[in-house]
Amino acid sequence: MGWKGTVRSIGTVVRAAERDAKRRQRDLEKQQKQYEKMQELEQAAYEVEVYENHIDVIQSTHKECNSPINWNEVASSKQPTEPKRAKDCESEARRSLESYKPGFIDRIFKREEKKRVFLSQKIDEAIKKDEVKYKCSFSTWEKSTEEWTESVAMAKALLDGKAEAKIEAIDSLQPFDEISNLGSSLSVSVYDNGILEATINVHGSGIVPSETKSLLKNGKLSVKNMPKGKFNEIYQDYVCSCVLRVGNELFSAIPDNIVIVTAVDELLNSQTGHLEETPILSIAVSRSTMERLNLETIDPSDSMGNFKHNMSFKKTKGFERVSRINPEGLELHQLARSST
Structure with missing residues (x-):
């Protein structure tokens, strides 16, 4: 089991059950095996349901999280009792x-x-x-x-704020499995003042569909190019949902009260004409604010207003380049509701 299994068994709190979108995704994956045997109209209905479920999944990533570890209880836990010889x-x-x-x-x-x-x-x-x-x-x-x-x-190292311990805990506990399954990748670093930043590459163009699928009145499949505005809105919710999930997963794995999460993706640099990886959302997440949110009912994009964040987004244009949140002097009282 190793130490990560030990800490998971000490002082943990069970989070909400698997969200509906993930359960439905698993059911649809099972049905996919029967796809070739379906009639045309059944296949059409199935494809639309898979499409709608995918949109639901990428916009609800924030609704799940690993069980949090109570590091204070781990630090004060008693050594296992040595066995005695029995007859x-x-x-x-x-x-x-x-x-x-x-x-x-x-x-x-x-x-x-x-x-x-x-x-x-x-x-x-x-x-x-x-x-x-x-x-x-x-x-x-x-x-x-x-x-x-x-x-x-x-x-004890985590409670003392040791940077190496934070990195080791995250590497060992691997709390970001589902996000990586969506196609996003993530790295973490710790600033000199002890604040941890997670950078997530969201790979939006590979996650958000470029086409919409729906059923015509006769039950046949209709496939159309997704309108730019709709694509951007879904993309924004996906990015914000991932950022919330990363922040929450960090709080489940380490005892910090403030973390920075920055989402990056490729944007066109109009000066060079090339796509460049650049920050599109950077947010300072406080544990206390996160705990007050009802993650089941929030709109991921709207919820950014609860945190200090940098985001420039327009429905017609999508995301624009922003600066990463500056960790210097970042204090808990600065993380109240703010506009960017």
């Missing part, structure tokens, strides 16, 4: 010998002495069995103690 098997074997009373058959065939020797041998076997059990328990205890020692050391 359970030996005691049972001795009771069998002491309580033995030869029956009629044993007396007739003079098997009493032989039976006592047999029961005596069982005691020797029981002693060895007790020893094997003890060694097994001791080995398990040694491993648990080693994991506990590592967990406590990690917890």
Whole structure:
């Protein structure tokens, strides 16, 4: 299990169940195996449902999160109790010998002495069995103690704000699996003042569909180019949803109260004519504000107003280049509702 399994078992709080969009996605993936056997209209209905589900999934990434780790409880947890030698098997074997009373058959065939020797041998076997059990328990205890020692050391380092511990915890716990499954990639770094920044490459053009799918009145499939405005709105919700999810996952993995999350993607540089990877949203996320939000009902894009953030977005043009949030002097009282 390792120390990450140990900390997950200490002081954790279970988050909300898997969101509906993810459950439906899994059901649709199962149905995909039957796609070739479907009639034309069934295939059309299936394709529309897959399309609509995909939009739902990428706009609701923020609704799930790993269980948070209570690092204070990990740091103050007690060492596993060392096992003691037990004589359970030996005691049972001795009771069998002491309580033995030869029956009629044993007396007739003079098997009493032989039976006592047999029961005596069982005691020797029981002693060895007790020893094997003890060694097994001791080995398990040694491993648990080693994991506990590592967990406590990690917890104390995190509570002390050690940058290396933050990076190690995130690397080991890998809280961003689902986001990477969507096609986004992520890296983390820690500034000199201890504030951690996660940079997520959202790869929007590969995630947000360029076409819409719907059913005509006759039940047949209609595929059209997605209007630019609609594409940009979905893209904005996707980016904001990912940023919220990253912030929440960071809070689940490390005890920090403030993190910076910056989303980057390729934008056209009008001076060079080339696509360049650039920040499109940078947000300072406070734990207290995140905990007050109802993630099930918020609009991801609208929710950015709850945080100090840099975002330049227009429905007709989409995202524009912005600066990363400056971590210098970033204090909790500065993270109240702000406009950019």
